Amino acid sequence: MLQVDVAPGVHRIQNAYTNWYLIEEGSSLTVVDCGTRSSWASFEDALQRLGRKASDVEAVVLTHAHFDHIGFAERARSELGVPVLVHERDVELTKRPMSYAHERSRLPYLLMPKAMPIVAGLLRERAFWPTPVEKVETYSGGRLAVPGSPEVVFTPGHTFGHCALHLHGRDTLIAGDCIVTLNPYTGRTGPQIVAGAATADSGAALASLDAVAATGATIVLTGHGDPWRGGAQEAVRLAREAGRS
Numbered sequence: 001m002l003q004v005d006v007a008p009g010v011h012r013i014q015n016a017y018t019n020w021y022l023i024e025e026g027s028s029l030t031v032v033d034c035g036t037r038s039s040w041a042s043f044e045d046a047l048q049r050l051g052r053k054a055s056d057v058e059a060v061v062l063t064h065a066h067f068d069h070i071g072f073a074e075r076a077r078s079e080l081g082v083p084v085l086v087h088e089r090d091v092e093l094t095k096r097p098m099s100y101a102h103e104r105s106r107l108p109y110l111l112m113p114k115a116m117p118i119v120a121g122l123l124r125e126r127a128f129w130p131t132p133v134e135k136v137e138t139y140s141g142g143r144l145a146v147p148g149s150p151e152v153v154f155t156p157g158h159t160f161g162h163c164a165l166h167l168h169g170r171d172t173l174i175a176g177d178c179i180v181t182l183n184p185y186t187g188r189t190g191p192q193i194v195a196g197a198a199t200a201d202s203g204a205a206l207a208s209l210d211a212v213a214a215t216g217a218t219i220v221l222t223g224h225g226d227p228w229r230g231g232a233q234e235a236v237r238l239a240r241e242a243g244r245s
Contacts, residue, residue, distance in 0.1 A: 002046045006227045007172035007219045009148075013046050015039045016121035017184055018068045019223055021174055022046060023148035023167070030147040031060045032165060032174050033223065034071035036127035043072060054080050059146040061139075062086040063176025064162040065093035066100055066198065067130040068122060068184075069223065074131045085146070087154070088138040089161030097130045100159060104196035106185075114187020122184075139163075150174065153215060157205025158194055166215045173217035173232055178208055179239050181225030191220075191228060191235040192242040202244045209236040 003012040009024040013035065020033035029052060035042065047054060060076050062069060065086055073084045073094075086094055093100060109115055122128060143151045150165035155178035165174040177194050185195035193205040212220070213236040220228040220235050228235050 002042070002049055004050070006221060007167070008170045010167065010170065010172060010174070010221065011046065011050065012221065012227065013039070013042050015042055016068070016125040016127055017118045017182060017224055018127070019221070019225075020069070020071070021221060022050070023150070025147035025149075027056060028147040029057045031057060031076065033063055033069040033176065034060060034073040034076065036068055036071045036122065036125040037130060038125040040072040040075055057082055060084045061144060061146060061150070061165065062090070062094070063164065063174065063223065064159040065090040065097055066159065066177070067097040068127045069176070070094060070097050070130050070133060074133045077133065077135065083137045084133050084135070085139050085144065086136050087152075087161035087163050088140050089156070090159055091136055091138060093159060093161070094133040094136050097132065098128070100198070101200035102196060102198055103200070103202060106197040109185040109195060109197045112186055115185055118184045118187060153211050155208035155211055157201050157203070157208045158199050160200055162208075164212060166217060171217055172219040172221060173212065173215050174221045175212065175223070177223040178205065179212055179220065179235055180222045181228055183245060184224050186245055188245070189225060190242065191238040192245065193239055195245040206240065206244075209239055212236050
């Protein structure tokens with residue numbers, strides 16, 4: 001599913017309840033996250049519908065390296081010849097994306113009725129069999145030299161190297177999974193951090209919400225769930241209220 005201009009020059013694509021994004025700047029594109037292995041077809045469709053070519057893509061930036069976010073990153077790297085950027089603390093996870101640290105067992109969440117359709121969707125999209133990324137370039141902070149010039153906002157907790165990306169001139173934060181509006185492990189909606197079944201350190205994730213609020217962005221684009229347009233500070237307030245899960 002392609003949703004055009006969820007923020008100025010930013011397009012949302014959703015596969016299996018997981019979001020990834022295209023940032024336009026002039027004639028160039030940055031891909032932010034890569035959904036699942038099956039998201040390549042959606043990528044090609046989105047380019048066609050936007051009147052773009054694969055050669056317009058200059059980089060892939062990963063907010064983190066979980067299995068449902070690295071999707072077609074290796075295919076983009078190998079077939080399009082574009083760099084894949086990830087925070088230096090998530091490099092090892094790009095090699096073994098299913099080996100992520102998590103506080104709680106995943107098994108109890110599989111029985112939650114609202115989560116079952118999400119798990120089924122991930123299975124259909126082959127999300128649990130990601131292709132490792134053979135070669136990455138690392139970032140740690142500052143503005144990235146890719147189309148859109150996003151500023152790195154370090155938000156560890158979901159993974160140890162998780163980052164959000166602040167698009168200053170577009171009043172937009174691409175939050176990845178540091179804050180979501182759909183919890184894929186419980187099916188609960190509204191701003192919150194991801195359940196402990198997929199979060200390395202929920203305490204750190206809650207503390208990282210300070211950095212989200214500090215951006216002051218009006219639009220928050222999450223890794224799961226609908227765009228939030230009520231401002232980063234309000235999203236953070238509600239996420240803290242929701243707490244751990």
